Amino acid sequence: MATEIDVPTRAHERPDLAKARPGDAPEVDATLAGLDALDIPTARRAPLLARSWAATWPKLGALVLFLLLWQVVVWTGWKPTYVLPGPVTALREFGSRLGTGHFWEALARTLVRAVEGYALAVLIGGVVGVAVARFTLLRTAVGSFITALQTMPSIVWFPLAILLFKLSESAIMFVVILGAAPSVANGVIYGVDYVPPLLVRVGRSMGARGFSLYRHVVAPAALPSVLAGLKQGWAFAWRSLMAGELLVIVPGHPSIGADLQNSRELIDTVGVMASMITIFVVGVIVDAAFNAADARMRQRRGLVAEGNSAVRAARGRRKPPNDGAGANERANAITAIDAAVIGTAPDASSGGHAG
Amino acid sequence: MTTALTGSAVDTGAAAQADTALRIDGVSRVFGAGPARVQALDDVSLEVRAGEFVCLLGASGCGKSTLLGLVAGLDAPSAGTVDTTGRRVGMMFQDSALLPWLTAGGNVEVPLKLRGIRKAERRERTERLLSMVRLAGMADRRPHELSGGMRQRVSLARAFAQEADILCMDEPFGALDAMTRDLLHDELERIWRETGVTVLFVTHDVREAVRLGDRIVLLSSRPGRVAEIFDVDIDRPRRIDSAHVAELATTVTARLREEVGRHGH
Known part of the structure; x- marks a missing residue:
């Protein structure tokens, strides 16, 4: 690209950077723009409706299949219907519960417990995680205990919790926090451990030190692992809470777990199933929320795999970036560059334009 | 300008x-x-x-x-x-080493942010730096949406932002x-x-x-x-x-x- 440029000038003559803009070397500009235009990935996202349908129908299919299997088992007469009712009966009971005040009161208490316990677990787990990731001594001291704590079934904490706090909200909260906090802490620790050293170098070369390095580099780089820890922490919190509500029934405090235990004592299988459907639905909704956050993060960072069939389906059919037409365009651009190299002006039509 | x-x-x-x-x-x-x-x-x-x-x-x-x-x-x-x-001293690496969670503009802005420059001025300077490397109008692109050469130019703009x-x-x-x-x-x-x-x-x-x-x-x-x-x-x-x-x-x-x-x- 033998452009007409002046003899090198040095610092004492340097013009304003305003001049350091496209225009002074049109050939380079055109080829660069052409190259840029060819290199920009062409992926386009399908409309929201198509994407949500693509994400929904397989789930619905699986659900229908499961209900069908259940119904078939009931039809075989393996158990009498008062022990194993069919899906229609269970769903009808679940539906009728939705119209009662008691159901919503119980659900609200359960959710408040879950959110409170989870929030405290995130706070404690987060602080412990950051501290362990930061201080080597602390890691050596308690690092492995955190994972050990995580593997302990939450139900084994209840005898101690009941002795300490009696049949109270505190007993449930105690176990929920112990169940969820280790996962959150581990997510933070692994997240910080796996921050690419190059990014830390970049941050430091830009002048980030101490807290600003954490804020601008370490924390965002650790986010995927932290999010995974939060998601796992929620799963542990929810399990611990359900175990807690079955064992620790606080008088005058209706909850989903208490309802479940009640139905069992009254040998009301339909009631048991309706409660379980409630628990399942809450799980599905929270999981969807976490997945949405996760998908958004991955999409922003370009971590969506091209080979993922679900992604392809969601995006709709599109031509791969390097098919015949693309190769043709690139060949034209190369010709343009060759032309520029040997001194002839590039053909305007093959230069292309960015953006 | x-x-x-x-x-x-x-x-x-x-x-x-x-x-x-x-x-x-x-x-x-x-x-x-x-x-x-x-x-x-x-x-x-x-x-x-x-x-x-x-x-x-x-x-x-x-x-x-x-x-x-x-x-x-x-x-x-x-x-x-x-x-x-x-x-x-500014530094540029072999791997463009852009922060993948930020846009091209966001990456250029980090050194400006670290020096406490106001938002309006950051925007203006970022746009100027990106046009210096012939990437005007690309501020909202994410690193994975850019080619290797474009990423290196963003990286160059970021080094100049220091x-x-x-x-x-x-x-x-x-x-x-x-x-x-x-x-x-x-x-x-x-x-x-x-x-x-x-x-x-x-x-x-x-x-x-x-x-x-x-x-x-x-x-x-x-x-x-x-x-x-x-x-x-x-x-x-x-x-x-x-x-x-x-x-x-x-x-x-x-x-x-x-x-x-x-x-x-």
Whole structure:
């Protein structure tokens, strides 16, 4: 690209950077723009409706299949219907519960417990995680205990919790926090451990030190692992809470777990199933929320795999970036560059334009 | 668009030409101890004038990247001194090393944010820096939506956002295809001329060094020492495939092979 440029000038003559803009070397500009235009990935996202349908129908299919299997088992007469009712009966009971005040009161208490316990677990787990990731001594001291704590079934904490706090909200909260906090802490620790050293170098070369390095580099780089820890922490919190509500029934405090235990004592299988459907639905909704956050993060960072069939389906059919037409365009651009190299002006039509 | 980009560089601009921008004096860097002891650099001395384009050339293990790390203040020498004469050092890496969770503009803004510059001014400066590397209007793109060459240009803009007077470049075009690389040589030369920035450019590609450098510092390997310094007296703009470049490249390559050959025994 033998452009007409002046003899090198040095610092004492340097013009304003305003001049350091496209225009002074049109050939380079055109080829660069052409190259840029060819290199920009062409992926386009399908409309929201198509994407949500693509994400929904397989789930619905699986659900229908499961209900069908259940119904078939009931039809075989393996158990009498008062022990194993069919899906229609269970769903009808679940539906009728939705119209009662008691159901919503119980659900609200359960959710408040879950959110409170989870929030405290995130706070404690987060602080412990950051501290362990930061201080080597602390890691050596308690690092492995955190994972050990995580593997302990939450139900084994209840005898101690009941002795300490009696049949109270505190007993449930105690176990929920112990169940969820280790996962959150581990997510933070692994997240910080796996921050690419190059990014830390970049941050430091830009002048980030101490807290600003954490804020601008370490924390965002650790986010995927932290999010995974939060998601796992929620799963542990929810399990611990359900175990807690079955064992620790606080008088005058209706909850989903208490309802479940009640139905069992009254040998009301339909009631048991309706409660379980409630628990399942809450799980599905929270999981969807976490997945949405996760998908958004991955999409922003370009971590969506091209080979993922679900992604392809969601995006709709599109031509791969390097098919015949693309190769043709690139060949034209190369010709343009060759032309520029040997001194002839590039053909305007093959230069292309960015953006 | 008339305000100068790098305030501090402009202040020193008038007197800068004769100035020494960077003084590396008897620098050694040792990693580890005992049997695992590695001497990356041994008594390296080098003076770089303000506005000069110096290429550091060497085979593997010559401590090129270590030396850049010392200049950028990411690391401290075991012996000797590195004096950047109060100038700001910016760094650019082989892998563009953009922060993947930020847009192109967001990446350029980080150094500005770290210096507490107001949002409106950050936006304006970012747009100016991106147009300097011919990426105007690309501020909202994410790194994964850009090609390798474009990512390196964002990375260059980000290095300039540090108001760097000395730009350390660690094999910045090593991972690019030849065509893009050739274009970026032109771009870098243009920006260097227009900003008067001092460049310390690490490469293992002899022709690239001859194409770009005012001087080529040939480093020997294990430990890294200055083996020879070549002055490149070829008029700019240069072309990587010109006869002059090829001629000097042949000389430098012969000397480089000689250095590498000493390790074969």
